[in-house]
Amino acid sequence: xxxxxxxxxxxxxxxxxxxxxxxxxxxxxxxxxxxxxxxxxxxxxxxxxxxxxxxxxxxxxxxxxxxxxxxxxxxxxxxxxxxxxxxxxxxxxxxxxxxxxxxxxxxxxxxxxxxxxxxxxxxxxxxxxxxxxxxxxxxxxxxxxxxxxxxxxxxxxxxxxxxxxxxxxxxxxxxxxxxxxxxxxxxxxxxxxxxxxxxxxxxxxxxxxxxxxxxxxxxxxxx
Numbered sequence: 001x002x003x004x005x006x007x008x009x010x011x012x013x014x015x016x017x018x019x020x021x022x023x024x025x026x027x028x029x030x031x032x033x034x035x036x037x038x039x040x041x042x043x044x045x046x047x048x049x050x051x052x053x054x055x056x057x058x059x060x061x062x063x064x065x066x067x068x069x070x071x072x073x074x075x076x077x078x079x080x081x082x083x084x085x086x087x088x089x090x091x092x093x094x095x096x097x098x099x100x101x102x103x104x105x106x107x108x109x110x111x112x113x114x115x116x117x118x119x120x121x122x123x124x125x126x127x128x129x130x131x132x133x134x135x136x137x138x139x140x141x142x143x144x145x146x147x148x149x150x151x152x153x154x155x156x157x158x159x160x161x162x163x164x165x166x167x168x169x170x171x172x173x174x175x176x177x178x179x180x181x182x183x184x185x186x187x188x189x190x191x192x193x194x195x196x197x198x199x200x201x202x203x204x205x206x207x208x209x210x211x212x213x214x215x216x217x218x219x220x221x222x223x
Contacts, residue, residue, distance in 0.1 A: 051185040053093055053142045057149030058181065059204045061085045062174040063211040065153050066167065070212045071219030073163040079154060086150035094143035101135040108132055152177045171208065178204040 065082040072078065109132070156173035160166040182200030186193045 050141055050145045051181055051188070053145030054149035055178070055181045055200060056093065057086065057089055057146035058152055058174060058177050059207050060089055061150035062153040062170060063207045065157060065170060066208045067211040067215035069163070069167050070216040075157065075161060075166065079158055082150070082154045082157065086147055086154065089150060090143040090146045093146045094139040097142040098135045098139035101133050101138040105132055105135060174204060174208070175201060
């Protein structure tokens with residue numbers, strides 16, 4: 001009798017384990033697996049239109065201004081050249097992105113139509129069309145991003161009269177922005193931060209150096 005009472009007491013003293021306590025570790029594990037399975041490649045489209053567009057505007061405008069600064073010391077000419085590059089580049093990026101995305105849209109629409117004609121499923125066709133890329137959105141994002149990147153060297157050069165100091169400030173501001181854009185792209189795309197930033201920075205330096213050097217060579221040779 002006493003043995004039975006002791007067993008009953010020991011069983012009642014044990015903490016109750018609910019189904020919630022059992023399911024909680026499994027739920028946490030599933031959430032962690034879902035976070036690890038995020039497909040960061042889905043961000044490629046708007047990353048390309050935003051971060052890379054800004055990087056293009058930054059490098060092309062800075063290189064253009066450095067090329068003009070290699071042969072002319074006039075600040076007004078340098079800024080006007082950069083502004084013209086901003087307008088031309090933004091329009092070119094927008095039109096190019098629009099044509100590219102619209103071509104992709106036509107191909108995907110044709111494929112959806114062929115698939116749904118074979119399956120005779122009109123509801124699936126409407127659902128698929130909602131996930132298609134927007135050419136106008138892509139064009140606008142590219143133009144805005146390019147313009148924002150191009151504003152960095154323009155603002156850096158606008159208020160400095162000394163020619164050599166102006167070139168140095170443009171180079172420094174552009175280098176800093178290149179590091180920021182490279183790091184931002186790496187963080188959003190889950191790529192190596194230092195490697196990505198340095199790659200973008202070195203690429204920008206090469207572009208500015210080549211433009212400056214060749215323009216200086218042609219300008220001094222009298223061609």
